[in-house]
Amino acid sequence: MSANGRHSIFTSALKIQMNCHDCTLNRLCLPSCLAHSEVELLESIVKRNRPLHKAEHLFRAGDAMQQVYALRSGALKTYLLDQDGSEQITGFILPGELVGLDAFGNHCFPSYAVALETSLVCTIPLTDLEELAGSIPSLRKQLLKTLSRELHEEQQHYSHSRESAEQRLAIFLLNLSQRYSRRNLSATSFILSMSRGEIGNYLGLTTETISRLFSRFRQLGLLQIKGRELHLMQPTALNRLGKIEVQQQTM
């Protein structure tokens, strides 16, 4: 607070957020593996937008794809609308993650992205990015890497849909935990940015099932949850649970 009045400090504090080079998320984001000079080139094409408020859309299916996005702060969800108009959540985006990569195949976004809380995004114009990818081999590699990883993660996500509700929620929570941890946030205590219904939708389960599972996990002493505030008490046990079905009564 004492420094707030000083313009120079205030400005520099803003700058730290305002360029890729100093961004604390750069190792998770597109600049990962790029040389200093290359980050500067990337930096020169990246734009920052006004903040996105909760429930505001970053893009909608059908929008022309003229840029990809990287999330700087906050949280987003991406979803598809199926033919009967129901929302199918395809992912939750945390800071440092790219959004909109599923749109390269078309000229339009196939999915929707909406803010779950107030969020800041970086905008990367497509034509500039494609051009830059021609001249920077490691950027090219990084783009392919990111897409490829997302593909693999999606495959894994699908393969988890064959497991029990219990296992799916355990895996989901551990995945969130790991992602927060990589961002130097607590792996065991965090606020869920999505509702029970959204978790259920994402996992192919109902709100009621998620609610019951949270209650069961709480009873087992695996976690504490109050509203959206979550504390993982026994991540190891939760991890076991994600692999092997818990024995309910006997033993």
Add this chain to the structure above:
Amino acid sequence: MSANGRHSIFTSALKIQMNCHDCTLNRLCLPSCLAHSEVELLESIVKRNRPLHKAEHLFRAGDAMQQVYALRSGALKTYLLDQDGSEQITGFILPGELVGLDAFGNHCFPSYAVALETSLVCTIPLTDLEELAGSIPSLRKQLLKTLSRELHEEQQHYSHSRESAEQRLAIFLLNLSQRYSRRNLSATSFILSMSRGEIGNYLGLTTETISRLFSRFRQLGLLQIKGRELHLMQPTALNRLGKIEVQQQTM
């Protein structure tokens, strides 16, 4: 048959299969959208292997990723092994489709690819491809497009896992139908290259459920199936089924 004895014809017939430019699948494959000269550059780095026999692996999880593959003929399945060693089929590959794109994120393949029938593949060395992608913008674009589309397809596949067994099988059959059709093969009559168990595994259902569904679809007059020989009698009705649950008894 009359021309078989003539070496020149025989050789040229082989050549038709042996280069990208004349390959009937090129519009579905990596050369799509490339100029003639660019296809020739691509052609120069592509290698053709000996045929892969049924049950032979193209690659295994953990193998060093030194190339990507394009299927020329036959059929493959890709799968993951989860922690308890069970196979989770992630996709069926038809001619003209690329395989192994989920490995860019790593230096190793995360998944397995195995032939469902005798198959021919084209091998594209990674270093050459990455280099070429630097100098050919449309190749770069095509690679991103393909990955992006696969990502989107995977998302759709996941979103279908929330639907009923009936709908999932209907969607699966129509998807196969569409893919065969794009290859100038019959959209209504084709041989399934995978077992009931493999279909079930892919869709997150059991062999028994698939078998029962085929019987039900047959009773409804939607299709004829004998072994792996399938005829879609009412693709339109099947399509409706993929969208709206069939009314079982009443109406």
Add this chain to the structure above:
DNA sequence: CGAGCGATTGATTTCTTTCAATATCGGTGG
């Protein structure tokens, strides 16, 4: 303070799995 959405919890239903018993097909060897 009331309205309304989100969450919790219970009772019941439904769909798919699991278990089990045949049946059929393709390939092999006598």
Add this chain to the structure above:
DNA sequence: CCACCGATATTGAAAGAAATCAATCGCTCG
């Protein structure tokens, strides 16, 4: 050429997991 074998497929009956239906609670925001 045919009989037999294992693998794959079909079909039935029972069990189980999650959905659905329903009621209540609690928090947040006008």
